[in-house]
Amino acid sequence: MLVYYEGNDRKRETFADPKDAKTRAEEVANKLSTGQAAALTLTENDKFAYVEAVKVLKPTGIPLHLAATEFAKAWEVLGGHSVLDAAKYFAKRHPTKLPSKMVSDVVREFIDSRTKNKKSKRYTDDLECRLGKFKKKFPTCSASIEAEQLKSFLDGLDLSARSYNNFKLALMSLFNYAKRNEYLGWTGTRSIG
Template sequence: MPRRNISSGPERRRPVKRQRMAGVTVTVQRSRKGPYTHSVVMRRDGQRLREKYFNSKQEAEALAQVWAIEAGNAGAKAAASVTEADKRFLAEARERLAPYGRTLVEAVDFFVRHLDRSQITLTVEALVDKLITTKSREGKSKRYLQDLSSRLGQFSREFGSRPVASLTTDDISSWLANLEVSPLSVANTRRVLSVLFNFGAALGTIETNPVTRAFSPSLVETEVGILTVGQSARLLAAAHECPEILPAVAVGLFAGVRDEELRDLDWSSVNFENGQITIRASKSKSARRRLIEMRPVLRAWLEPLRQLGGPVWPRQIHRGRRLHTEVRREAGFRSGAAKSEDDKALAPWPHNALRHSFASYDLALRKDAAALALELGHTTTAIVFAHYRELVLPEDAERFWKLRPEMVLGICKHDDPDFNEHSYVERSA
């Protein structure tokens, strides 16, 4: 059996002599470094404080003895200076830290790091500016940047001059809880604040995100609001009387383009040759380019109004919004709360009604959630299944996708008091 070489392997690091004194450990051990045979190491709480190398065991042990005596003397001096109040404080501190498995040294280190960060002069206002600049350089959409600016601007007006590290979870919770907006809007603002403070943590301005444990509103899940087939027909008939807004209504209803994206959509992105509508990354909410198939029913509505270029939405944004509201009202819908007796006779306009209707009727007919998710700009099918599955019957979906101009204008007179959903179903079957 070959003789074991004790000058190599784990045994070479085995301590030759070890002394503990006043919380300090002094160890003599065999050395791995160069020509030296031994080293002396002083540690406290596992952290190396001092180290020296020697060519002989005797020299190493002699220095170890000196270090141990020095540590003992220092410990005795420190112990003599500790009062009874200090001892009670130490005992209480250890007791409070025990449930967390942390030492007093770790607690002090953590607090010192917090103090160091609190001295950094980066204010909330400056951090907001840095975040918006960074997101802009990343190519985020105009709508996303506007949302950031709006929500963070409101937050900055309250806390803008304060150092970022000085804000606590209680500060943020109190501010969120006192916002006079809907729970959904509070939740969206909270999400944006979390983005801000995560950004601050990445910069080293703060150690943890205070929004993580801040107030979060309870949200009641609401059903997705869509238009029935008859309501869709009435809307198209009303829009037909206003050719200026008709293309936007048709694209929203039969392509699911968001209202904000509609206002930026150009006719050059509506390709009648390959049958696709392109939502450019710079115009998309998700800042990703996407393609939407132009269904035959949409082509039928757009073909008579097609242009080579220019905005699909009316050139004056506010005029387009007014026309859109008027068309909805002609179709029997009001925008917002009922302010008059006439308003009470109208149905409330569902949130994102055109986009939700497109998605619901498409999923019911084609049953291709993956393709629909791509057209809507979602990265997964989860939202498609959660919001749009089984909202409409397949037979209603078939009628929806047959709402061509000749059918709608032939059977749906939006000023005809006798028109209703049942008459439309009977005449279009």
């Protein structure tokens, strides 16, 4: 005789041959140890939900248990708000297909646009000086720069309050230009100082 629990149900099986009982006991023990017994107690709705979830996740390559864990953590971080809305907001602020414009190229383009718009020589010379320091410090793709890096750059210049603000305005103008031309996805220029 073999007695075991499957979920909340007590199961009892009898066998004429002790070898059959032992074989069946090993099968049940293997199922219980690998968690397969729980799968045996799924309702039809649970089975359907599981199959659908696995099918939806297949293109991502993420297993169901990891997706559920990620979702639960994201939901908690968002205070119960929509995870999809948060993802859409993030995607809008961080587009995946931005051109690889180097900072030096964006600075050159920006200053050229100011010159073409008949801005004063003094203003464009000021931009050359301030943004020249910036492009030397950031020989990288413009889309990779974060607001915190801009603030850190400004704070490291050891400037008077007036010069700090002038530098900040030049950077804000540069990054607003880059945003308008879709060279970067974030709009964090207000948070740089």
